[in-house]
Amino acid sequence: MWSMGGTDDPLARALAEVVGSEHVLTDPELRAGYERDWTGRFQGRARLVVRPGSTAETAEVVRRCAEAGAAIVPQGGNTGLVGGSVPRGGEVVLSLARMSRVEPIDETASQVTAEAGATIAAVQEAARASGLEYPVDLASRGSATVGGTIATNAGGMYVGRYGPTRAQVVGIEAVLADGSIVSRMGGLLKDNTGYDLAGLFCGSEGTLAVVTRARLRLVPALPRRAVAVVGLGSLGEAAELGALLRKEVESVLALEAFFPEGAELVHRHLGVSLPFERHPGCYLLVECGSREDPAPELAAALERHLGSEWAVLGTTGPERARLWRLREGHPEAIAAEGIPQKLDVTMPLARLGLFEREVRRRLASSVPGARPILFGHIGDGNIHVNVLGADPNDERVAEAVFTLAAELEGSISAEHGIGVAKVRWLHLTRSEADIRAMRAIKRALDPTGILNPGVLFPAE
Ligand SMILES: Cc1cc2nc3c(=O)[nH]c(=O)nc-3n(C[C@H](O)[C@H](O)[C@H](O)COP(=O)(O)OP(=O)(O)OC[C@H]3O[C@@H](n4cnc5c(N)ncnc54)[C@H](O)[C@@H]3O)c2cc1C
Structure with missing residues (x-):
């Protein structure tokens, strides 16, 4: 018999043989941070937390959990917002946090290989050092991981321009539910040899495989930036203006909206100053990026469609960061409330x-x-x-x-x-x-249902 969180759990001993006892957490205090999600809305007790340091260790951990019939919750940065990264009751949390290596950039292919636990910020930093960008960006970049963003097919600010995470994944390595490893890390842009497993794992939320490494597409850096915040009467007007700008201004990268009630919370909890003396019905934030300064083109387009009273333009780094903070500060300011x-x-x-x-x-x-x-x-x-x-x-x-x-x-x-x-x-x-087809895929790849049960479908 094993007890929840107990050191007498035979699975804890078996996993300690694989990763070392210091990476099998059974103590409730050590487990606590892995058991509660970012919002505080979802939490549950884990049987234990295991932190492998390599793909081989992850494969052996999954194999031993499968042998013991122990359900697994894969976890990256634990910034997911739908309760999929924390245990519901008694699962093993498999944290990829130790696997955070970003390999040197492949400048010939404009690609980078990173382990699943590398943060998006670390991948972005590595890309920038080579004059490239990783085009997935989101406010949780400092904690959200390569594996987690693949598992959720994360979107973020630049989807309109570059597509979601799925569009950046050119190779994947993952551990299946029986502990076997699939690896397609060649980085070939053209490779039509059967089912696209990398695409399938994007958005699978830890229910089909544990992602251990990925090869990611990078794009040329657009170092000159301009950010405008515009006041409009309604979201409908913001969407119309956004569509016009996207058509007329080639450098548009992001189009974001927020409203007075959210802006007030960001102002109150995070001390960010508001751009106008009174609130408009809806705020639209536009970011442009190019090799040449995009500000004149953006300003001219706003002038044509809007006049200047309800628009502020940020061109320096601090000005742009302050305008972005108004929008990006929303999750934090709401959580403070x-x-x-x-x-x-x-x-x-x-x-x-x-x-x-x-x-x-x-x-x-x-x-x-x-x-x-x-x-x-x-x-x-x-x-x-x-x-x-x-x-x-x-x-x-x-x-x-x-x-x-x-x-x-x-x-x-x-x-x-x-x-x-x-x-x-x-x-x-x-x-x-649709749901029958998705369930059939789940059963084919995870016949005993040990990978993230209860996520996507009710647990069987
Ligand atoms: C402030 C804030 C802003 C955010 N902004 C955005 C945004 O703009 N766009 C957006 O899309 N999301 C956003 N999110 C949500 C979140 O950051 C993303 O869903 C992110 O992709 C989760 O990554 P993670 O590493 O934290 O994954 P986790 O939260 O740890 O896990 C998320 C899911 O992926 C699974 N998983 C994690 N790692 C692996 C792995 N290696 N293999 C298999 N499955 C795995 C988990 O089981 C879980 O189901 C935001 C969250 C916060 C807190």
Whole structure:
């Protein structure tokens, strides 16, 4: 018999033989940081935490867990927002944090190979030192990992320009549920030899394999930047202006939106100054990047469509950082206010304005006291609906938001995934046939269901 978190657990002893006893955490105090998610909304007890240092060790850990019938929750930076990275009760947490090596940049191919536990910030820094960029960027860059962003197919600010994480993955190495290793790390841009396993693992949320290394595409650096924050009447107007700018200004990299209620929280909790004397109905942030200074072209386009009263332009590093902080500070400022429900949806671009008006109306009528704070990557139709003032487990919130997203032919998950938080609503934007096909893939690759049970589908 083993006891939860006990040193008398035979699995703990078996895993210690593989990774060393200092990397098998059974003490509740040492486990605690791995058992609670970033939002504080999701937590559960782990049987133990294991921290392999190499692909070979990860494979042996998975093999021994499979032999013992022990379920595994893979974990990277633990910044996921849908509860998929923390245990629900008694699983082994397999942390990739020790596997954080970024190999030298392959400048001929403009690619980099990194271990799963490398942070996005570390990959970005390595790329920049070679005059290149890793085009996935998100506010959690300092903690979010290569493996976690692949497992969630993370999006972030620059999806409209470069695509999500899946579009950057040119090679993958992963451990399957029986401990075998699949490796496609050649970095070939053309390689049509059967099923695209790398693409399949992107967005699989730790349910099909444990990613151990990846080869990633890099893009030329665009060192000259300009950021504008613009005040508009509504999200619909922001989406229209965004579409015009994307058409007319080649250097547009990011189009982000936020609203007075979120800007107020960022101002209050993080001390960031507001750009205008009064709030507009909706804020639009535009970032442009180029080898030449993109500011004149951006300023001219804003002048044509807007006039200058409701626009501020940042060209120096500190000015741009301050404007970005207004938008990027949202998750932190909201967390400082309380535990929110975080719902992340995509809309067809033409319906963003309608969604915004209607979601506020439906939440007000179905969940009294709910405080919606909206922001998002609107260039991609992606709106994060954060809701304070409601019990974190009050399902009426998700019901109202996801039902509306489905009615308007959007998606209930733009970039965070399904995790455990959205399992109940998967059927809203995936058909029965779709879900059957996904389950068949899961059973084929993980027949005993040890990889992240309860994520994506109800545990069987
Ligand atoms: C402040 C803040 C801002 C954010 N902004 C964005 C944003 O703009 N865009 C966006 O897409 N997301 C965003 N996120 C969400 C989060 O950062 C991403 O989902 C990120 O990809 C998670 O990476 P991680 O390493 O923290 O993974 P974790 O949180 O550890 O895990 C996430 C999921 O991936 C699985 N997993 C982790 N590592 C592996 C692995 N090696 N192999 C297999 N499965 C694995 C886990 O089991 C879990 O299901 C944000 C989060 C925060 C806190």
